[in-house]
Amino acid sequence: xxxxxxxxxxxxxxxxxxxxxxxxxxxxxxxxxxxxxxxxxxxxxxxxxxxxxxxxxxxxxxxxxxxxxxxxxxxxxxxxxxxxxxxxxxxxxxxxxxxxxxxxxxxxxxxxxxxxxxxxxxxxxxxxxxxxxxxxxxxxxxxxxxxxxxxxxxxxxxxxxxxxxxxxxxxxxxxxxxxxxxxxxxxxxxxxxxxxxxxxxxxxxxxxxxxxxxxxxxxxxxxxxxxxxxxxxxxxxxxxxxxxxxxxxxxxxxxxxxxxxxxxxxxxxxxxxxxxxxxxxx
Numbered sequence: 001x002x003x004x005x006x007x008x009x010x011x012x013x014x015x016x017x018x019x020x021x022x023x024x025x026x027x028x029x030x031x032x033x034x035x036x037x038x039x040x041x042x043x044x045x046x047x048x049x050x051x052x053x054x055x056x057x058x059x060x061x062x063x064x065x066x067x068x069x070x071x072x073x074x075x076x077x078x079x080x081x082x083x084x085x086x087x088x089x090x091x092x093x094x095x096x097x098x099x100x101x102x103x104x105x106x107x108x109x110x111x112x113x114x115x116x117x118x119x120x121x122x123x124x125x126x127x128x129x130x131x132x133x134x135x136x137x138x139x140x141x142x143x144x145x146x147x148x149x150x151x152x153x154x155x156x157x158x159x160x161x162x163x164x165x166x167x168x169x170x171x172x173x174x175x176x177x178x179x180x181x182x183x184x185x186x187x188x189x190x191x192x193x194x195x196x197x198x199x200x201x202x203x204x205x206x207x208x209x210x211x212x213x214x215x216x217x218x219x220x221x222x223x224x225x226x227x228x229x230x231x232x233x234x235x236x237x238x239x240x241x242x243x244x245x246x247x248x249x250x251x252x253x254x255x256x257x258x259x260x261x262x263x264x265x266x267x268x269x270x271x272x273x274x275x276x277x278x279x280x281x282x
Contacts, residue, residue, distance in 0.1 A: 038084045039077065046073055070149075112167065113150065119166035120149040129169075129176060134245045136175035137168060143245055157245060177244050183216070184244035188254050191232030193268040198225065198233065201267060205237045208257040214250040216240040232270045 050069050123129050133144045135154065142154030142162040152169075154162040177184055192201050202223045209221035221239040228234070237254070241247055262269060 035081065035084050038080060042077065042080050046076065112165070115167035115170070116150040116165050119168075119170050120147070120151075123147060123152070123166060123169060128174070132178075134177040136177065137164060138172055141177075141245075157248065183240055183242060184247070185238055186241055186244070186247050186251060188237045188239075188251055188258070189226065189234065190237070190255075190258060191229055191234050191269060192262075193270040194231075194233060196233060196267055200265060201233075201235060204261040204265060204267065205235060205258065208254050208261055209237055209239045211257065212239075212250055212254055214241060214243075214246075215254075216242060 050066070053069075054066070129135060129144060129147065129152065131144050131147060135142060135144060140156070140162055142156045144152060144154050146153040150166060152164045152166060154164060156162055190205070192198075205223045206221055209215050210217075215221060216239075219240055221237065224236040224238060226234040226236045237258075239254075241250060259269075261267075
């Protein structure tokens with residue numbers, strides 16, 4: 001019995017050994033053991049909660065929720081860590097005081113990172129952007145390939161990878177071309193000389209659109225008489241495409257066809273002209 005008591009006494013003395021980490025900060029081996037046990041239990045409980053909440057979710061939503069949950073999990077760990085230290089008698093205020101300068105420096109350095117992460121959470125939660133959407137941001141257009149917690153990866157029409165920091169979604173206007181569906185209305189503008197037959201111009205513009213296989217028949221193309229320009233009558237050809245990401249190709253094809261039809265029908269596309277008057281002193 002005496003040996004058993006000695007063993008328990010030795011174990012008790014060992015776990016009660018304290019370490020001084022700084023002024024007013026002292027932690028024992030027992031405190032560390034308790035902290036490890038509490039964090040392990042919290043990890044298992046959080047895992048069970050995540051599995052319960054995602055058990056009936058579609059696979060795509062599961063991936064999004066897992067990303068958001070992972071970020072929230074670390075916040076919970078930090079709170080549990082501090083509460084546990086305080087419960088076992090560790091001076092948490094001293095911990096903060098000792099690391100205040102370091103935390104301020106890290107906070108300033110990681111400010112943009114935190115903005116990206118928070119923005120990424122907003123994107124995943126409100127689902128304003130999905131994989132496959134065509135977006136326009138700061139004049140750049142790309143198809144979204146992957147949404148991460150810090151960045152969004154998109155591919156442009158030139159097959160260039162566009163990496164977008166997520167905080168730009170909060171500070172800039174984002175245009176989602178395909179949130180309402182893949183159909184988009186596109187425009188081609190052209191000017192013709194004054195005196196041209198406007199009904200003929202309308203007929204030729206509609207013909208150029210209808211003959212393009214990429215232009216949808218429903219809704220049908222539309223020609224708008226846009227304005228009386230300085231040197232031309234301005235018309236806008238409006239048509240519908242099923243793939244706005246590739247709109248530059250059919251728009252170019254339609255412009256080629258308009259040029260050909262105008263030449264065949266003697267419709268002139270004017271260019272600005274200026275009269276220069278020279279005055280000389282005699």
